[in-house]
Structures are given as C-alpha cells and as structure tokens.
Amino acid sequence: MSSRQKLRQLLARPEILVIPGVYDCLSAKLAEQIGFEVVATSGFGIAASVLGLPDYGFLTATEMLYSVGRITQSVNIPLIADLDTGYGNALNVIRTVKDAVQLGVAGVLLEDQEWPKKCGHFEGKRVIAQAEHVGKIKAAVEARGDSGLVIIARTDARGPLGLDEAIARGRAYIAAGADILFVEAPQSIEELQVIAAAFPDVPLVANIVEGGKTPQLSAAELQNLGFKIVFFPLTALLTVTQVMSTCLRHLKEQGTTANFPDLINFKDFQELVGVPKYLQMEQEFKS
Structure with missing residues (x-):
C-alpha cells in the first residue's frame, strides 16, 4: 500500500488525526518510533533548522523539496509536506506537485499568501486574489494525476481580510478540488465553531501553535468541534530548542555534561538511527 493510500485510510476513520x-x-523517526501514524513537515521548522532564518519565504522550492524528500525516505509512515504557496503561479504549482509525487509525499499544503509568505501566526500577511488560488488548486489537482496525493488548501485570509472572507475562500478552494480545508489562525473557540459549522461535510484542519493566535485546545476538544486533523507544527522544534539551550548552557557553565539529566542514552540513539542494522549489513558484505 502506498503512503497516499495509507493517509486516505487514516482520514476515513472517525477519530481526529493528530499530526x-x-x-x-x-x-520524523522519533515521531514514528513513538507511534504517530502521520507526520507533517513544518516550513517554519525547516527554515529555522536549515537556514537559521524565520519563516519569511527564504526557503526556495529546491531547498524545501530536498528536505521533504530526505524526510520521506527516512520513515515508513505518510508525510504531509508544507509546500507554502507552491513557489509561484499555477505553472509552478504543477512542477512542485509533480516533484512531490515523485518523492513519495502523501499530502501537500498549498496556501493563498502572496510570495514571499510568512508564518501563519505572524502579523502583516497578505493574500493573493481568490480566483488566482482557485487556479492553483485546480493545477495541483491536475498535476497529481491518479497518484492519490491528498491536497490541503490553506487560506490565510482570516488575518488581513477577516473570517467571512476566509470561509468564502474555503468554499471556493474545496469546489476547485481540494480534499481538505485549512483555515489558518482563527483567534477564538467561537471562530473555530463558525468554521466547523460552515463546512459540516469537509475535512478540516486545526493548527495549534504554542503561543500562537489559535486557542490551545486538545485533540479531543477539536474533534468535538468538528475538526478532522490537528497539526502541532512547532511542538518538537520548540522543545528541542529549549532542551538544547539548557544543555549547552550547562556545558558552558560547568565544563561537563556528566551530571546533565536529559541526554538520551548513546546506545538508544544508535538504535534509533539504525546502527545495529548497518553493522549487520556491513558484516554480510565483507569480503
């Protein structure tokens, strides 16, 4: 079964999908080991880890797809790729989506911000015309062919244009062929309720950024509201940054990590990245 078929099977289940x-x-390997059934790349996280820069549209399509492709190969669970705006117009979207299909990506997010885009929970976002993004969604649907790629249409209109415009755009994007709708950065439980009521038969995404604009509800609470997917896009990045900062400060101040409590065991880390498997393979191919 392909990763795209697996993702569609998971989406067909009644319970919300926590990603x-x-x-x-x-x-990605840690998430898979812990038991998550799907992962999603965070453009914010890739920009920070690869470039050391904020999510301000600095990543090129080549850089994003390179990272996405490597991550897809590293796990055996479906991956949803944040592909920003598709990196241009409808023709660029066709190229981007075809590349994503070749890389084995299970689903993609395409948003309606102007390029260069910003993190969905930043101020100062601007969006393209609704009709232009409708064309980009149609182009993505055509480009995926019969691959089964799941297309998630994201609108960032809530910030600059208001919730009513975001809902109107959502309807247009679903009509254009998107499988799932992602209204980014609603700012209250009431707004989440309005979105869910407007799309009773459409799979909906909630995006929980710790410290962001959307209330930090649990997966169960979001399912009760009517959402199908909940992303926690920055949780791992923020956690790693805090732990790494604490560890490095400890090393700087004490000159040792011998008494630092939060390091993973070296043997466990080797297991995670497959050292025993490759040691065995090395022996098998020795002349």
Missing part, C-alpha cells in the same frame, strides 16, 4: 510537525529526518 506532529517535523523538520528533519531525526524528528
């Missing part, structure tokens, strides 16, 4: 954001192969 952590990952930004490299290691974070």
